[in-house]
Amino acid sequence: MTATAEAATEPAPIRLWRLPGVYPPQADTGLLAQALSREIVAPGTEVLDVGTGTGALAVLAAGMGARVEATDISWRAVLTARLNAARAGHRVAVRRRHLAHPPDGRTYDMVLGNPPYVPGPPPRGAARTRRSARAWDGGARGRDLVDLMCVRAAALLRPHGVLLMVHSGLCGTGRTLDTLRQCGLSGQVTARARIPYGPVLHSRLGWLRAQGLVGAEERAEDLMEELVVIRAQRP
Template sequence: MPGYPRGVITLVLPGVYAPQDDTELLAEALRDEAPPPGAHVLDVGTGSGALALEAARQGAEVTAVDVSRLAVWTARVNARLAGLPVRIRHGNLFAPVRGRTYDLILANPPYVPAPDSGHGRRGRSRAWDGGQDGRLLLDRICRDAPALLRPGGVLLTVHSSLSDPYRTLELLRAAGLKATVIRRRWIAFGPVLRSREDWLRGRGLIPPDEDREELVVVRAERTR
């Protein structure tokens, strides 16, 4: 699978987000984090289940959530094919796990700025459209994830520099977390960005001569 060379994922159905460069970048951060066996991990917006399965391979107790029923079904099939125990729930972000806490939360949400507001997201684009500023779901994650972290718990989230990493850091620090960018990677524009390149340039999000986007991983820790 492009961008995810370890071969964990067997099935990705049309309309489900396939592992790509952002998945691999977050997987690298997960491996560096190395949660101990038995750690409670939440993968929110799991898609095909790639990151949830990576955490389960490390011995974590993993819960995965996605708003797409097709993604939930896909992740369940992949977990079964891999022989890995992952609890997979259908629901909107943290709603299915309200009241629970975790040692590690993983998030690779839709973050690509889109010409519409994003409130009516549907179809395949729901896997990547993040509203006009790309932060429709990112802001909700920054707001709600801190309360789900145990003391010493960590949030790892990946998104594009087009959706304002400084805003992510600001919100997480305001919530009392110690937040920093731990990984960066430049990648060539994919089909989605190329399809809305003129709109992004018109908004000043992409310089006239730029043909790459920067991905970042933000690590935020609840220190107390």
């Protein structure tokens, strides 16, 4: 089982290898890694890392003594995570699986999630074939996978199990907490960070303004995105 540690410790840096097209660890991964490092993970704690990417969080959890299963829809991510776990000397079961198809009947002490959360218009034409965009496209409000993560976590967690999830404030933090509550989990924001807009958000700035997600008076060069880590627990 897990509990919040009294004092936070910075996670040790992990040297990662990455196949082209696999989502690289960025500020959101780092923020979630810090949140994970504040948890007390007993030996044998069973952890599921959803959308593992390079396996950064899975490897970190395994290094803390957890028994880790990691999933991703991308075969390249699966291969990348397997190799990074092997290079780190940790046993991590990495499988190709979509969040919509969780393991039948399996439950875990902890679920980690960095789901795609960037709001954007429906893809058209060649954009539909860009597999790398699956790592960040979260639908019109950025919530397609965030909401699914909340629902799935309620079924995946054992009693007193913990969900750690990171997403953008553009998705609506309050809505996430409400959704978790409706699913029977108690949640709270445990970490926040503000970072400059990256290339994806800048490329969608006109659309974001049209949707009212970004104020028309805000200058592009001044825009900052808020990232939040939400810790939710099953009773």
